[in-house]
Amino acid sequence: MTEVLRRYGPVLTTVILLAVAVWIVGLVVLPQVLMVDFSFRPMLPPAKIGGPEDVYTLKNYATLWTNEVHRAIFVKTIWASALVTAVTFAVCYPIAFYMAQVAPRRRLPMLVLMLVVPFWINELLRTFAWYIILAYSGPLNILLVALGIFTEPQRLSGGDVGVIVGMVYVYILFMVFPIYNALESLDRHQIEAARDLGAGWLRIHRRIAIPHAKPGIAVGCIMTFMLAAGSYAVPALLGGPQSRWFTEVIYNWFFEGGNWNQGAAYAFILLVLCVGFILLMMKLFRVGLTDIAK
Amino acid sequence: MSRDVQLDRVTMRFGSLTAVRDVSLSIGAGEFFSFLGPSGCGKTTLLRMISGFMEPTEGVVRIGGQDMRGIGPNKRPTALIFQNLALFPLMTVAENIGFGLEVRGIPSSRRKARVEELLDLVALPGTGEKKVTDLSGGQRQRIAIARALAVEPSVLLLDEPLSALDLKLRQHMRAELRAIQRRTGVTFIYITHDQGEALTMSDRIGVMRAGVLEQVADGQTLYDHPATAFVAGFVGETNRFTGTVAETADGMAALDTPAGRLLGRNPRGLGVGDRAALFIRPERLAVDGDGPNRLTARVSHRDFEGSFVNAFLTGPTGTLMVQIPHRGQSDPPLVPDTDATLTFRPQDAVALPWEGE
Structure with a gap:
């Protein structure tokens, strides 16, 4: 604090602090508080707002327990997000390990570029690309039939498969880079030492590489889960009526049902769940906040 | 059980660079053999070929008479002590030493007994539950030796393991290494650029320059009867x-x-x-x-x-x-x-x- 004051002088320091305060309070805290406040009030016509019926209630939260369809979607969103996280990890760990430990240094920029370039395109467009790839008469189906894996084209999009495939692709970077960062600091000699002592590849990963990369894996999983659980575009485009995502339900409450109070309650439940997931992951991986900040 | 190591016309090329050129040598079972040479002379490459991390471009490495071609480092009867020791920082001392035993599926009760035995051998009893990072340089050195000996290798390979220690500790560890070698009877192959280390510890020394083995002899012969101008200038x-x-x-x-x-x-x-x-x-x-x-x-x-x-x-x-x-x-x-x-x-x-x- 005194360091900031010494460097920028009293006037500039005040301006910086005020700007940060306005940003945090006005753009982060207040809207959230407003939404939380919304979520505990009943939906009323404008005339009755502030009247005797405008009292705090848990009714909006209770809706999720009474509405079976929504509850099913909520539960599905959680496990599907967990599944997306798991699949993304399974796809990204080998990539990250290859980049950090196997690939020659000079090939690294090319690899990173190949990973990043698709992300220069908007998420919506990338998702549309998968919409085409997964289409009934799309290239993937043609390929699978040509290879003899299927005898006839399959419905790949419009269901859970499409949603999960699309999400894994969209969130790859958020998983690859934290794990890559963690694995890069692993001394190659440790892997060699384990190998020299007789360990096979599976054990080397289980006992040496994965424990070392734990903070990175935790960060990657947390980010992927959060993004997956809060995703709207991918399930809306690649999913169908039977693979609805909880975010779509929230969206409907806000913009189609016009019930902001109900929507806010649902959104808040999702937020609490995500925070719960983060804490669970941190406990599971036995990592602290400081490990993650690294 | 200690075994001999034979290098038969071993050559290693990296592209146009020849790191090791036509080295033939027989190291006896239970011998303390050192490769001595300046950095970049190919001695580490040679060690990596014996340990199995590299396959020679030409020639054969035999351990105990067995051709080692196609046998990975995890399947060879060798154990390597790395220059930076490469202890596993997330494991305790006991887990480090027991790692090789764990890999071999030895039950934890027997593993524990063996770890205690090895900690006694390297004069660090009772440190099993400590974290590796809490140990001093010399202690870490001994844990690395214990970890390598735990798998009962026939040949122990040491890649300048003392270079990170200060002078006094280094001199102490020389005597210690020699004593451990005598006690265990394992073949030691030691890599160093420090002629003092090579002369004091080894039964025989191979002097290397630019990938070529210039002379193989005991320390006194190297000193008194150098075979090449390089050996005469490098040793002493x-x-x-x-x-x-x-x-x-x-x-x-x-x-x-x-x-x-x-x-x-x-x-x-x-x-x-x-x-x-x-x-x-x-x-x-x-x-x-x-x-x-x-x-x-x-x-x-x-x-x-x-x-x-x-x-x-x-x-x-x-x-x-x-x-x-x-x-x-x-x-x-x-x-x-x-x-x-x-x-x-x-x-x-x-x-x-x-x-x-």
């Missing part, structure tokens, strides 16, 4: 006089050098007119002695080292070093900025082929 201090062979007779050669005609042994059979270098150790040079080899040089300075004095003189061939034992008042006077006459016996000097400089 020496004075060098380059010139041309003028005469040869009875295993001796006379060289014409800028310091005059000098006589020395001629083990490599140099002929008249060959380029050669004559090497003489600083402690074999005498002040004002007798004999055919005499040269005059100006004293520049002298370093008193306790039991001996190192004097540096400027002669016709550059700086000369003379080592004189310190025996009190009878030390020869070497007063800076005066001329002194140095002499040596022909049988103390050796003439070897010289291509360099």
Whole structure:
């Protein structure tokens, strides 16, 4: 604090602090508080707002327990997000390990570029690309039939498969880079030492590489889960009526049902769940906040 | 069980670079063998080929008579101690030492007993539950040795493991390593650029330069009877006089050098007119002695080292070093900025082929 004051002088320091305060309070805290406040009030016509019926209630939260369809979607969103996280990890760990430990240094920029370039395109467009790839008469189906894996084209999009495939692709970077960062600091000699002592590849990963990369894996999983659980575009485009995502339900409450109070309650439940997931992951991986900040 | 290691015409190329060239060597079971050479001489590459992390481009590595081609480092009866030790920082000392046993599926009760045994062997009993990062450099060193010995290797490979330690600890660990080697009887193959380490610990030493094994012998032979000019210059201090062979007779050669005609042994059979270098150790040079080899040089300075004095003189061939034992008042006077006459016996000097400089 005194360091900031010494460097920028009293006037500039005040301006910086005020700007940060306005940003945090006005753009982060207040809207959230407003939404939380919304979520505990009943939906009323404008005339009755502030009247005797405008009292705090848990009714909006209770809706999720009474509405079976929504509850099913909520539960599905959680496990599907967990599944997306798991699949993304399974796809990204080998990539990250290859980049950090196997690939020659000079090939690294090319690899990173190949990973990043698709992300220069908007998420919506990338998702549309998968919409085409997964289409009934799309290239993937043609390929699978040509290879003899299927005898006839399959419905790949419009269901859970499409949603999960699309999400894994969209969130790859958020998983690859934290794990890559963690694995890069692993001394190659440790892997060699384990190998020299007789360990096979599976054990080397289980006992040496994965424990070392734990903070990175935790960060990657947390980010992927959060993004997956809060995703709207991918399930809306690649999913169908039977693979609805909880975010779509929230969206409907806000913009189609016009019930902001109900929507806010649902959104808040999702937020609490995500925070719960983060804490669970941190406990599971036995990592602290400081490990993650690294 | 200790086993021998045979290198049969082993060559390693990386693209156009030949890191190890045509090395053939037999290391006996239970021997303490050192590869000595400057950095980049190929000794680490050689070690990695024995341990299985690299396959030679040509030639065969045999351990206990068995061809090691296609056998990975995890399947070889060798254990490697890395230069930076490569202990597993997320594991306790006991887990580190027990890792190789864990890999072999040994139940934890037997593993524990074995770990205790090894901790006793390296004189660190009771440290099993400590974190590796809480140990000192010397202690970590011993844990690395214990971890490697836990898998009961036939051959223990050591890649300059003492280089990170301070001088005192290094000297202590030399004795310790030698003692452990004698106690366990395991074949030790030790890599170092430090001739002191190689000379004090090894049964035999292989001196390497630019991928070529220049000479294999015990320390004293290397010092007294170097086979090449490189070995003469690399092992121990020496004075060098380059010139041309003028005469040869009875295993001796006379060289014409800028310091005059000098006589020395001629083990490599140099002929008249060959380029050669004559090497003489600083402690074999005498002040004002007798004999055919005499040269005059100006004293520049002298370093008193306790039991001996190192004097540096400027002669016709550059700086000369003379080592004189310190025996009190009878030390020869070497007063800076005066001329002194140095002499040596022909049988103390050796003439070897010289291509360099």
